[in-house]
Amino acid sequence: MLNRERHLRGLAALALLAVLVTPASLLAQEAAHAAEANETSRTGRGGPLNLSPPQTGVSEAAPPRDNVGGFALGVLAGVQLRGSASGQFGLSLAWFKQSTSNVGLEVEGAFTQGPDGQVYHGLVSVILQSGSRATRIVPYLALGGGVFHAKEQIRGALQEALPEFGIDPTANSETGGLIAAGGGVRYYLSERLSFRADYREMRGITSAAGGFFDKLHTMRRVGGFLMLRF
Amino acid sequence: MSRFNLVRLVGRTAFAITLLLFAACNQTPTEITPLPRALGEVGAVHFTATSLAPLPEGQGTYVLWGLGERRATNKLGLFYVNEAGAVVDGSGVPLSAFTTEDVTMRTLQGILVTIEANTDGDTPAGMQILSGTFIERVATLTVPISASVLSATGGLRVFTPTDGEDTNENAGVWMMDSAGEPSLVLPDTSAALNYETFIEVDGMNLNLGRFEVASTKDDTCRFCANFEEFDQPGRPGDDLLLNAPDGLSFPRDVSGSIVRISLEGRFNDFVQQSQLVILEAVLPEGLVGGEIIGFVNVAESFPLGRAALY
Numbered sequence: 407m408l409n410r411e412r413h414l415r416g417l418a419a420l421a422l423l424a425v426l427v428t429p430a431s432l433l434a435q436e437a438a439h440a441a442e443a444n445e446t447s448r449t450g451r452g453g454p455l456n457l458s459p460p461q462t463g464v465s466e467a468a469p470p471r472d473n474v475g476g477f478a479l480g481v482l483a484g485v486q487l488r489g490s491a492s493g494q495f496g497l498s499l500a501w502f503k504q505s506t507s508n509v510g511l512e513v514e515g516a517f518t519q520g521p522d523g524q525v526y527h528g529l530v531s532v533i534l535q536s537g538s539r540a541t542r543i544v545p546y547l548a549l550g551g552g553v554f555h556a557k558e559q560i561r562g563a564l565q566e567a568l569p570e571f572g573i574d575p576t577a578n579s580e581t582g583g584l585i586a587a588g589g590g591v592r593y594y595l596s597e598r599l600s601f602r603a604d605y606r607e608m609r610g611i612t613s614a615a616g617g618f619f620d621k622l623h624t625m626r627r628v629g630g631f632l633m634l635r636f
Numbered sequence: 637m638s639r640f641n642l643v644r645l646v647g648r649t650a651f652a653i654t655l656l657l658f659a660a661c662n663q664t665p666t667e668i669t670p671l672p673r674a675l676g677e678v679g680a681v682h683f684t685a686t687s688l689a690p691l692p693e694g695q696g697t698y699v700l701w702g703l704g705e706r707r708a709t710n711k712l713g714l715f716y717v718n719e720a721g722a723v724v725d726g727s728g729v730p731l732s733a734f735t736t737e738d739v740t741m742r743t744l745q746g747i748l749v750t751i752e753a754n755t756d757g758d759t760p761a762g763m764q765i766l767s768g769t770f771i772e773r774v775a776t777l778t779v780p781i782s783a784s785v786l787s788a789t790g791g792l793r794v795f796t797p798t799d800g801e802d803t804n805e806n807a808g809v810w811m812m813d814s815a816g817e818p819s820l821v822l823p824d825t826s827a828a829l830n831y832e833t834f835i836e837v838d839g840m841n842l843n844l845g846r847f848e849v850a851s852t853k854d855d856t857c858r859f860c861a862n863f864e865e866f867d868q869p870g871r872p873g874d875d876l877l878l879n880a881p882d883g884l885s886f887p888r889d890v891s892g893s894i895v896r897i898s899l900e901g902r903f904n905d906f907v908q909q910s911q912l913v914i915l916e917a918v919l920p921e922g923l924v925g926g927e928i929i930g931f932v933n934v935a936e937s938f939p940l941g942r943a944a945l946y
Contacts, residue, residue, distance in 0.1 A: 486675060489677055489742075490676035521675075523675075524674060525671060556670045558673045558674045564772060564945075566774075567942065568682075571683075571733075573682065609663065612669040615666055623664060624663045
């Protein structure tokens with residue numbers, strides 16, 4: 407038990423470290439690249455961007471500013487692997503750093519229809535990806551946090567039977583925090599359109615009794631995002 | 637390495653390690669709250685029973701089993717029944733929720749109650765007394781026998797065929813009519829249970845043998861006479877003529893005794909008669925032999941149970 411708690415505390419510390427380090431890195435890099443761009447513009451060095459499709463598997467030098475950065479809107483469809491393979495659907499809005507697009511922030515809202523209720527969640531994630539679109543395939547890592555709202559649904563025979571066992575059949579709901587980590591692969595279908603295969607480990611912080619680690623509930627999502635940059 | 641690259645490397649490493657550690661854990665809260673419940677998690681099997689009898693010392697312990705996919709059985713726990721008929725734990729505390737970490741509760745398809753002599757086993761080996769199938773996560777548990785047991789009927793004939801005619805005629809009971817035809821109407825037995833006849837005389841409950849169908853003889857005639865010229869009839873029954881247990885003397889007039897036919901476990905059955913008595917006949921005083929006595933169906937007192945996955 408002690409080992410498990412120590413393990414989980416280490417995990418939480420690493421997650422916190424990553425969350426703190428990434429935005430700082432993001433801002434610092436953006437500032438540095440902006441300064442570099444200004445210098446390039448002032449000295450007349452540099453040239454037009456090469457956005458022609460690269461050969462698959464051939465890595466090219468990243469352009470100073472890759473226009474895969476910026477805002478992107480996505481739709482999500484996925485499955486919760488834990489439990490009974492509940493379907494999940496949602497929308498996301500992502501912003502990737504203009505200079506190299508290797509770091510981004512994403513806001514996601516999704517709805518999960520479970521066998522005995524619904525779960526709504528909102529999630530803000532930091533996305534780290536391999537950066538410029540040197541190839542069509544871009545792996546990425548994600549770490550984030552958010553909130554969930556779950557509402558159970560008790561129906562039919564079960565609802566009628568629960569009082570026999572001294573259980574109140576009224577459906578309950580709860581709202582709590584959410585932490586998530588994951589990763590995936592983004593595939594660029596075109597310059598603006600990409601598909602992401604995404605895996606996300608989530609921990610819902612429930613209202614269960616006990617300490618912090620006694621409240622966590624594991625959720626695992628495998629999903630796909632269709633992202634449109636604008 | 638530049639400062640930015642170093643920061644980026646640390647960040648990515650932290651991400652990767654976090655993901656690996658995160659995925660290694662599989663956590664469920666200490667209690668099932670609306671979040672896991674909405675996603676299909678089940679906290680426990682909730683169980684109640686009515687008319688289940690307390691088990692005497694040495695007559696086994698009730699064990700609740702969950703029936704999973706591919707006939708998998710998972711022990712959910714032991715329980716006892718107090719004098720008031722309530723399900724309790726070993727300390728007498730009321731008990732209704734059973735759980736196990738050996739199986740995903742949501743996948744349970746049925747429920748079974750057995751009476752086990754050895755409660756350490758991982759599979760049910762004792763008498764199956766209640767079973768049911770989950771439909772919409774609720775199961776009604778009944779004795780695993782056809783419902784037509786409630787309409788079982790018949791009678792017994794008082795006579796002693798194994799020592800010839802007109803000798804000790806009031807010292808035997810046989811499940812046949814005066815023409816020698818089967819006198820009981822019983823449903824087919826199940827894979828778990830079969831029938832057994834007991835006679836209660838002078839406060840002792842004697843086992844007269846077990847049988848599958850009423851049209852064939854039972855498995856023993858332990859108190860019968862053993863004259864070669866007088867065969868045992870091809871129906872269940874016994875004469876109380878020989879091999880009297882301590883405390884009784886044979887031939888024994890069956891007047892005033894009680895004959896009961898019950899369901900007993902096919903395997904690992906206990907010596908005492910089970911609580912699943914189907915037919916009962918109270919024999920009047922003054923029997924002389926040749927009487928046909930009707931049975932009363934008492935199967936309505938069979939235990940019932942309910943279970944829910946929640």
